[in-house]
Amino acid sequence: MAHPYHGLNELREMFLSYFESKGHLRLPSFSLIPPANDKSLLLINSGMAPMKTWFTGEEEPPRHRVCTCQKCIRTGDIENIGKTDRHGTYFEMLGNFSFGDYFKKEAIPFCWEFLTKVVGLEEDRLYPSIYLDDDEAFEIWNKDIGIPAERIFRFGKEDNFWEHGSGPCGPCSEVYYDRGPEHGCGKPGCTVGCDCDRYIEVWNNVFSQFDNDGQGNYSELKQKNIDTGMGLERLACVCQNVNSLFDVDTVMNITNKVSEITGAHYGESHAKDVSLRVITDHIRSAVFMICDGVLPSNEGRGYVLRRLLRRAARHGKLLGINHAFLYEVVDTVIHENECAYPDLREKQAYITKVIRTEEENFARTIDGGMKIYDEMLAAHKAAGETVFSGADAFKLYDTYGFPVDLTVEMAQEAGMSVDRDGFDKMMEEQRVRARKAREALGDLGWAGIEFGKEMPATTFLGYDHDEAQGKVLAIVAEGELRDEVAAGAEATLVLDQTPFYAEMGGQVADHGVIRCDGGVLEVKDVQKNKGGKFLHSGLVTEGVLKVGDTVTATIDTERRKAIRRSHSATHLLDAALKKVLGDHVHQAGSLVEPDRLRFDFTHFEAITPEQLTEIDRLVNDAILEGYSVVTEELPIDEAKAKGAVAVFGEKYGETVRVVEMGDFSMELCGGTHLDNTAKAGTFRIKSEGSIASGVRRIEATVGKLSLEVMNHNQELLFRAAQVFKTSPGELAAKAEQQAAELKSTRQALEKFKAEASLGEARQFLTAAKDVGGLKVLTVHRDGMDAGALRQMGDFLRDKEAGVVAVLSSVNGGKITFLAVCGKEAVARGVKAGDLVKTVCAVCGGKGGGKPDSAMGGGSDLLKLDDALAAVDDFVAEKLGI
Structure with a gap:
């Protein structure tokens, strides 16, 4: 008898409800961003990853039996996305966990009962596997569950020992489902463990009893744990009797939306199928990553997001879509998932804005660089090469913003590979060049000290x-x-x-x-x-x-008061930004110091002066309104329903602290605040600007620091008025008048100096030597800049067709030379460019330029006279005298 059909959202609830009935605490999915103290992961990639400290015993879990459905991202097989039935970057991992409570005797029967009695999978299609020497697990499967020995498979470390980087790990027991011979490879001996698609793993019981230090060294954990992982999409494949995770109900509904936009449908061609799958997978990942606070960037998890969005956008181009379209799919992704993740709907406007902005930025990148790529590709092919150079790939990345993965894909489509080693070498060289000195994070002395659970939290x-x-x-x-x-x-x-x-x-x-x-x-x-x-x-x-x-x-109470002023003003600023710029504004970081604040927020274009003025006005109005600041502790769901704003990346417990300031601001916050906004004092914006793509920063002051700045500025104003012998109110007009007079005086002086210089030039011509019929002269004047030398030189050249002149000046220990030759001199073979090279060389320098005018320099002041004396000989030699 066939098993019943279950939708993906239905399966998730069935799993969590079952384990709740077995005494497990249901927890919501942790963020895709790992805890701050876990540097081993870029993004959460398994159900147990956010719980490492509970497994190791460093922290006490909320209960010793827990179940979750965890959002996960894995990008190790990104090149295979869309090409196989099994690979996806975003997936959900169902898990039941025991922290020192039950072990194999309970975990295996839970697994069997859920798969056969709750989900209704056929017992004769299920095959367990165990680690090579795990006889305890064999006995439970064989004796307690009743699985014949020949249906229990023993596999080695590669298959049946679970570990993912450093942290808790151990042997495991998997359960495979036989999808039937029609899914198999047809080879003799095809059975559990074959690479074909007939036997699919649906459950993995990890008996977590070791700790891996990341270097391959294992130590026994203080407590034995259970870490069960089961891919929700994979189980849905079996329950819905479909070929791939892309055919599961919720995922296929997203693909249908992509098909509606692109006009491409499954089954038209393999290439179109791949593109549809890539777009579907990547937009799912992007929506969840952005919801958890990841923003596109060129490093870390931000680069993972940017890479996914750009791959999806490019596959849209392959389907003939040359405009931003991914953002149109966001609503469908949210519709399919909001029953389990309601924060998706709360942040829909923001998620959509981030994706659309990234798409539009990438469109400009593609348009600017595609022509260059085509030229590079043609050059490689014309030379008979099969490898696209690392230097060209790096130029596309560095100058035109092409992700190297995109270049690799396009090159493969053209039958070429990319020199990744060459690219990586140039990337590393750039990192070394660009790496800025960072202040060392001071060793606080206690960093290496672990305080155990026996010591209570403060x-x-x-x-x-x-x-x-x-x-x-x-x-x-x-x-x-x-x-x-x-x-x-x-x-x-x-x-x-x-x-x-x-x-x-x-x-x-x-x-x-x-x-x-x-x-x-x-x-x-x-x-x-x-x-x-x-x-x-x-x-x-x-x-x-x-x-x-x-x-x-x-x-220090005075310091605390100043910090409270800044923190309450930060909340007012956040609310004002949302009112002026829109609901897509979210906090991306902050620093609250005594009477000084820094606030980073998501916004995708420059803030106009008018908007900044309005933000400043709203904050100060809220301060002057004297709103009471009310704090209360509420259950997280009640706080969100009330409209409290949560901060991206923050981890909230079941009970949260809500800080409310009249009807102007309401946020979840654990910080310290004023009891009335009026106590913040004057709010002054010091600066505003961009700090990263899509992230801007405002720095501001409040309280006593604002007063100090205002008093200092007023003092400067009075001092300036005193200098100008006027009143503060008339200072601007007086300064403009003085500036105009100064400009006029400077222009008159420059004119006088020019006329004096030209008068000198006339005198020089009368005293010039005659060398072969040309008028040769050298002039030295200290303190003349290059502009003054050119002005004099141009006059000499234009005044006398037969002139050959070298002018020099010394400034700051360096010599500047200018050589000019009139039309007649140039016609007779005497060229300024050659002349200045000769003169500069005498003083240890270089020079060059056109035949009628050239400049250069030198550093040996003692040779200056020798250099000028060489001019006559140079002219005589050129004339053959």
């Missing part, structure tokens, strides 16, 4: 208290845990509770003091580690501090 009291008592739980000095630390030492203290705000969310840390009867620590930095411990760093200025001491922690 309780933050700083929303309501500027001072509080706490207990010293740990001390770190010189990179080591200490029992005590004395005056003169740099140290880091962990307290059980604190009023100090740790640097996060763009807000800088509090400063202040921690003191007890025995000692004092002046706190200059506070950080929060991944285990939730607040790390107070600074200098011990008095006495001794010990683990176990009860201390009084006191923040």
Whole structure:
């Protein structure tokens, strides 16, 4: 009997509901952007990747049984996308996880029950596999589940040992589904493990019991874990009896939209099928990446996104679409996925704007560079070459913005390969040239120290208290845990509770003091580690501090007030930007310091002066309105339903803090704020500009710093008015008048100097030597610039057809030469270009130019007279005298 049909969205809910019934906590998908403390991944590529610290035991999970449906991106096989049934860059991974709770005895029966009883797959079509020496898993499959020994396959490390970079890993047991001989290769002995499409893996039980340090060294984990992964699209293929993930219901609906726009349909040709699949896959990936805060750029995950969008756009061109069209597919992608990911609909306008902007930018790139590419390709083919040079590929990338992957694809279509090694070498050379010195991220001493779960997270009291008592739980000095630390030492203290705000969310840390009867620590930095411990760093200025001491922690309240002013003003600025520029504006980063703020946001064109003035006005109006700043803690869904704005890239728990400022601003925020907007004082925008493609930055001041700037500017105004002997109100008119008078005086002076110079030139002509009928002269005047020399030289040349003149001047220890020859002199073979080369060479320099006028320089001042003396001999030689 055939198994029942299930839609992809239905399967996702069936899986999560089943494991909820088995005591698992259902968690929403983590962001595609890995946690800040995980540098091993560019993008989340598996269900367990965001949970590494729960697997290793570094952090306590919210429950020891968890289930998720995780968004994933993998781009290792991007060249195969669209060409095979199995490869996709975006996919969803269903997973049930145990952190030190159950193990193989429970995990395998869960797997079997879900596949056979819940989904309804035929038992006789399911085949388990195990790691070579995993007899425990064999016994469970064979004895407990009842699978005959000949239907259980043992595979080696490549197939049945799961690891992805550094982190938790272990042996696994997979389950394969037999799709039937019609999907097979027909070869004798075709069975589970064959490369054909008959036997497809639908479930992977990973028995996570080791930790890989990334260098191939394995250590036993403190706790044994279960990490189950099952591709949602792959399971949907089986349940819907379709050939590929592109034929699954939700994915095919996206392809139908692409077909509607392009006019291309499945089955018309292999090339069209590939293009339709590439566009469908890549637009799915792009929508989810942008929703999670990734922006197109030339590095890191931003480059992955740019590459996907540009490949999709180019395949649109292959289907005859020469205008931006990908953004039109966004609504369909969201429609198919919003039941599980409602934030897609919330951010639709923003996602659409990002994709359309990138498409339009790429269209200009293609149009500008395609002609150059065609010329390069023709040149290679004309030379009989089969390899497109790395230098040409790099020029296309560097000058015309062509991604190298695009060049590779186009070259392959023309029957050529690209010299990637040559390209990579030139890219590396460019990176070395462009690499700017970065400030070292100071070693905070505690970076290598791990505080275990036995030490509780620090309780933050700083929303309501500027001072509080706490207990010293740990001390770190010189990179080591200490029992005590004395005056003169740099140290880091962990307290059980604190009023100090740790640097996060763009807000800088509090400063202040921690003191007890025995000692004092002046706190200059506070950080929060991944285990939730607040790390107070600074200098011990008095006495001794010990683990176990009860201390009084006191923040610098004036500094905190100034930080509050900046943070509340940042929220007002964010709201004003949305009102003036549009809802596509999202925070892309911020820095909140005492009375100073920096705000990065997504916007795709320059902000006009009128818009900037309006933004400034809206913020100051909101401050003067004196809105009460109300904070409350709400469940995340209730906060979003209320309209609170979330920040891209931020990880929110089930309960969030909502900061509301009248009807002007409402955001999710863990920072510290004013109780009334009026306390922010004057808001002043200092600068606005672009910092990356699609990202702009505003820097501004508030409070006392704004007042200091205003007072300083006013002082400058009065001083300037005093200098001009006028009042501040008349200063602009007076300055314009003085500038006009100065310009007029300068013009008169220049005219006088020119007339004086020309008068000198007339005198020089009368004193010129006669050499073979030509008038030869040399002149030296210190302090003349090149323009003055040319003016005098042009006069001599135009005044006397037979003149040969060399003019020189010394400025800053360097000699400048100008040679001029009249028409008659040039006709007789005496040329200024040759003459100036000869003269410059005497002084260790170079020169050149036209026959009638040439310039050069020299550095040996002692040879200047010799150089000028050589002019007569040069002319005589040219005339044959």
